[in-house]
Amino acid sequence: MCDTCGCGDPHLHPHDHAHDHAHDHTHHHEHGHGHSHDHVHDHAHGHAHPPARTIEVQKPALALNQRYADQNRGWFRAKGLTVFNLLSSPGSGKTTLLEHTLRAVPGCAAVVGDLQTENDANRLRATGAPAVQITTGATCHLDAHMVAHALPKLNLDGVTRLFIENVGNLVCPASYDLGENRRVVLLSVTEGEDKPQKYPVIFHNADLVLITKCDLAEAVGFDRDKALTIIRQVAPRAQILEVSARTGQGMAEWQAWLSS
Amino acid sequence: MHELSLMSQLLADATAAAEGAPIHALKVRVGPLSGVVPEALRFAFESLIPGTPAANARLDLEETPLRFHCLRCHADYATPLGLYNCPQCGATDSELRGGNELELISIEVPDHV
Ligand SMILES: Nc1nc2c(ncn2[C@@H]2O[C@H](COP(=O)(O)OP(=O)(O)O)[C@@H](O)[C@H]2O)c(=O)[nH]1
Ligand SMILES: [Mg+2]
Ligand SMILES: [Zn+2]
Ligand SMILES: [Zn+2]
Numbered sequence: 001m002c003d004t005c006g007c008g009d010p011h012l013h014p015h016d017h018a019h020d021h022a023h024d025h026t027h028h029h030e031h032g033h034g035h036s037h038d039h040v041h042d043h044a045h046g047h048a049h050p051p052a053r054t055i056e057v058q059k060p061a062l063a064l065n066q067r068y069a070d071q072n073r074g075w076f077r078a079k080g081l082t083v084f085n086l087l088s089s090p091g092s093g094k095t096t097l098l099e100h101t102l103r104a105v106p107g108c109a110a111v112v113g114d115l116q117t118e119n120d121a122n123r124l125r126a127t128g129a130p131a132v133q134i135t136t137g138a139t140c141h142l143d144a145h146m147v148a149h150a151l152p153k154l155n156l157d158g159v160t161r162l163f164i165e166n167v168g169n170l171v172c173p174a175s176y177d178l179g180e181n182r183r184v185v186l187l188s189v190t191e192g193e194d195k196p197q198k199y200p201v202i203f204h205n206a207d208l209v210l211i212t213k214c215d216l217a218e219a220v221g222f223d224r225d226k227a228l229t230i231i232r233q234v235a236p237r238a239q240i241l242e243v244s245a246r247t248g249q250g251m252a253e254w255q256a257w258l259s260s
Numbered sequence: 261m262h263e264l265s266l267m268s269q270l271l272a273d274a275t276a277a278a279e280g281a282p283i284h285a286l287k288v289r290v291g292p293l294s295g296v297v298p299e300a301l302r303f304a305f306e307s308l309i310p311g312t313p314a315a316n317a318r319l320d321l322e323e324t325p326l327r328f329h330c331l332r333c334h335a336d337y338a339t340p341l342g343l344y345n346c347p348q349c350g351a352t353d354s355e356l357r358g359g360n361e362l363e364l365i366s367i368e369v370p371d372h373v
Contacts, residue, residue: 171295
């Protein structure tokens with residue numbers, strides 16, 4: 001997480017509050033419960049360990065990301081935006097799907113994350129829709145703070161739907177709420193039917209699972225029934241759609257889902 | 261990469277709570293849906309602590325189970341990752357009740373400093 005981006009924008013940087021909170025918490029506890037702390041090492045075997053006291057902290061590792069995510073969510077709501085977080089392995093077809101969607105559906109914009117290059121944002125801008133690239137360097141996921149910084153770079157006049165294409169990775173992005181309204185996880189037919197079983201965490205919170213590149217299903221011997229069974233198991237709440245950006249299969253259903 | 265940045269956040273929170281005291285132990289709760297691998301957290305911990313107030317600290321990982329509440333038959337159950345159906349009635353729309361945590365629960369510091 002970025003502690004030192006140097007932008008100094010107080011709206012983007014609730015760090016101080018987060019620290020105050022942690023501090024207060026400990027402080028209260030120490031005074032409130034004075035001498036009731038466990039003396040964990042004060043037990044019978046009587047050597048080496050000095051007496052210890054326990055300080056309760058109870059702070060999620062992602063507390064700061066959560067603050068940015070909540071802030072983003074408020075900002076999206078104020079702007080009247082519905083926001084979609086797109087997650088998948090590299091090469092599952094996120095950018096291609098977005099190219100089609102931005103052309104077909106008016107009022108869309110995109111934020112796209114990659115480790116390096118502006119390539120995907122360039123592809124998306126070629127559709128005429130506003131798009132901005134986030135290059136994460138070595139970081140394998142987008143976090144809510146990076147997204148907060150990208151938002152002012154987009155011209156959102158007339159935009160009602162914002163797509164966030166996450167860094168291609170089925171592990172880390174799962175843990176980072178960006179403030180989105182809905183999560184879309186893509187699985188291309190070339191990746192193997194059991195991939196959702198190998199990466200169940202990212203599928204668990206999906207609102208929609210898109211099986212992509214269905215035009216290649218026959219060529220790669222994709223076992224559709226097996227894939228559907230597995231997806232329903234790891235993503236019990238998700239809707240499932242089968243699409244191909246190449247043939248246009250399922251694109252109407254995808255667009256209908258966007259407005260549902 | 262991922263576990264490193266999360267562990268450095270946990271260590272920063274521990275250091276702030278210790279208010280200058282050396283840290284004997286950190287208790288961290290981690291659930292299967294957190295997306296974090298306990299072994300990778302340990303590795304990150306060992307590589308980050310040298311030269312910090314937690315240099316000699318112990319990492320106590322409390323691994324929590326994945327817990328659900330069935331909205332149909334109201335059973336509470338624990339289940340492995342990837343298998344969420346209610347074992348009692350088979351319903352698939354259970355509510356998550358625990359297992360996505362990654363948090364610093366408490367730290368131990370010397371009694372008198
Ligand atoms: N056959 C086929 N190829 C596709 C489809 N969608 C994307 N691709 C190809 O898959 C590759 C990766 O796509 P891209 O959209 O860049 O994936 P991303 O990394 O998830 O953004 C490109 O060569 C695309 O042309 C599809 O529906 N059918
Ligand atoms: Mg892409
Ligand atoms: Zn990551
Ligand atoms: Zn049940």
